[in-house]
Amino acid sequence: MEEKLAFIEEAEQPLSMHPKKFALWLFIVTVVMIFASMTSAYIVRQAEGNWLEFDLPDILWYTSGVIVLSSISLHWAYIAAKKDSFDQLKAALVITSVLGLIFLVGQWYSWVALVDRDVYFVGNPSGSFLYIFTGLHALHLISGVIFLIIVLISSFRYQVHSRNLPQMEMCVTYWHFLGGLWLYLFMFLLLNH
Numbered sequence: 001m002e003e004k005l006a007f008i009e010e011a012e013q014p015l016s017m018h019p020k021k022f023a024l025w026l027f028i029v030t031v032v033m034i035f036a037s038m039t040s041a042y043i044v045r046q047a048e049g050n051w052l053e054f055d056l057p058d059i060l061w062y063t064s065g066v067i068v069l070s071s072i073s074l075h076w077a078y079i080a081a082k083k084d085s086f087d088q089l090k091a092a093l094v095i096t097s098v099l100g101l102i103f104l105v106g107q108w109y110s111w112v113a114l115v116d117r118d119v120y121f122v123g124n125p126s127g128s129f130l131y132i133f134t135g136l137h138a139l140h141l142i143s144g145v146i147f148l149i150i151v152l153i154s155s156f157r158y159q160v161h162s163r164n165l166p167q168m169e170m171c172v173t174y175w176h177f178l179g180g181l182w183l184y185l186f187m188f189l190l191l192n193h
Helices: 002-009 019-047 059-082 086-116 125-156 166-192
Strands: none
Touching: 019 125, 019 166, 059 086, 059 166, 086 125, 125 166
8 A cells, every 4th residue: 555655656746837928938939930931931032033232220230239238137127026126126127118118219210211221111022021020029029018017017016026926937038039039030131131
């Protein structure tokens, strides 16, 4: 009888994940597949010819720096949440949210710079792809900023702390993903433009 009980006690626990985290990871995989297919389509279409060559707007360098800084500030917020440093948590979340908005404004100005160079959404596929890449990423970043604001509100209600981190962890995961996605897109455009 004791052998049976020992066997039961040794049974492995199944791997589990918070359902919302699992849904987030499914969403991230979907976004990766969308951008992978779009970058593949970019390469295929570029090889067909009739491709307008133009320089990328310089502001994209600055927005890339801003997105890196925002990831650093959000990591600071995460560490503050783990230590229950509520003032630092709130400050870091505000900074990250502001940097996210600065990134979005910078993306808008990159479109203004493209129009100044006579590169439009309708016309040559080269410009169309650039607008689609930056626009679709900006749409996801808007959702990231909304998520940041939700976490910020939760932090002001003291709902984000060392014993309640799932929402914060999901926000960090999504934001770092968006930052990494942008850096991938920017490097892709630099190398294939």
